[in-house]
Amino acid sequence: MPDDFPGCSACGGTGFKIVESDRGSKAAPCACLRENRVEQNLLGARIPKRYLHCTLANYDRMNLSQERARGIAEQYVKEYPRNENGFLFLGPCGVGKTHLAVAILQALIQQKGVIGLFYDYRDLLKEIQSTFRTGSQLTEMGILAPVFGVELLVLDDIGARQPSAWVSEVLSHIIHNRYNEKRITIITSNYPDSAGEQGGPTLEDRVGKRLRSRLYEMCKVIRVDGDDYRKTSRQAEYRF
Numbered sequence: 001m002p003d004d005f006p007g008c009s010a011c012g013g014t015g016f017k018i019v020e021s022d023r024g025s026k027a028a029p030c031a032c033l034r035e036n037r038v039e040q041n042l043l044g045a046r047i048p049k050r051y052l053h054c055t056l057a058n059y060d061r062m063n064l065s066q067e068r069a070r071g072i073a074e075q076y077v078k079e080y081p082r083n084e085n086g087f088l089f090l091g092p093c094g095v096g097k098t099h100l101a102v103a104i105l106q107a108l109i110q111q112k113g114v115i116g117l118f119y120d121y122r123d124l125l126k127e128i129q130s131t132f133r134t135g136s137q138l139t140e141m142g143i144l145a146p147v148f149g150v151e152l153l154v155l156d157d158i159g160a161r162q163p164s165a166w167v168s169e170v171l172s173h174i175i176h177n178r179y180n181e182k183r184i185t186i187i188t189s190n191y192p193d194s195a196g197e198q199g200g201p202t203l204e205d206r207v208g209k210r211l212r213s214r215l216y217e218m219c220k221v222i223r224v225d226g227d228d229y230r231k232t233s234r235q236a237e238y239r240f
C-alpha cells in the first residue's frame with residue numbers, strides 16, 4: 001500500500017522494509033510505522049486544541065507547589081508503568097492542573113506508546129445524555145466503553161456539574177470500573193479537600209463520600225496552588 005506513510009524514504013511509503021539475512025530476505029516493520037501509530041494515538045486521545053501545546057517542559061512554575069507537581073509528573077512518566085496510581089490534581093482555577101494532566105497524557109503516548117483519552121467531565125455527561133434522544137446514532141455504552149477500557153483516562157474538572165442521582169451514578173460507574181480493572185485515571189478538580197475559611201462546597205460535597213475515598217485509593221493527590229495562572233500569564237503578555 002504505497003503512500004500509507006508518505007514521505008518515508010526508508011520504506012518508500014509502504015511501512016515495511018526488506019531486511020536481508022542468512023535465511024534470505026524478509027519484510028520488517030519500518031520505524032515510521034511506530035511514529036505513525038504515536039500520531040494516531042495522539043489524535044485518538046481527543047485532547048482539545050486549547051491544550052495541545054501542553055508539555056511538562058513548558059509548564060510555568062511560579063511557586064513550590066507547581067514545581068513539586070511537575071517534578072512528580074516527570075518522575076511518573078519516566079517510571080511508567082511501574083506505579084499503579086493515577087493522579088488527583090486539586091487546586092483553584094487557573095493553576096495549570098489541566099496542563100499537567102494533558103502533559104502527562106501526551107508524554108506517555110509519545111514516550112511509552114500508551115493509549116489514552118481526554119474527557120472534560122461536563123462534556124462527557126452531555127455526550128452520554130445526547131444518546132438518550134430518540135434517533136441518536138450513538139449509545140450510552142458506545143461512549144462509555146472506551147472510557148472504561150482505555151489504558152489511561154484523563155477526566156478533567158470533576159464535580160463541575162451540579163450533582164444529581166444520575167450524575168453520581170455515571171461517575172461512580174466509571175471510577176469503580178476503572179478501579180476494578182486497575183486502569184490509570186488522572187483527574188482534576190477545582191473543589192478543595194476541606195471547606196477552608198470560605199466554607200464553600202468540597203470535593204466530597206460534589207462527588208459523595210464513597211467516591212471520594214475511592215479516588216484517594218487509586219490516585220495520588222497533588223495539591224497545586226498559586227495565583228491564577230491564566231490571569232498572571234495574560235498580565236505578563238500585556239506588559240509590553
Ligand SMILES: [Zn+2]
Nearest residue numbers: 008011030032
Ligand atoms: Zn517507513
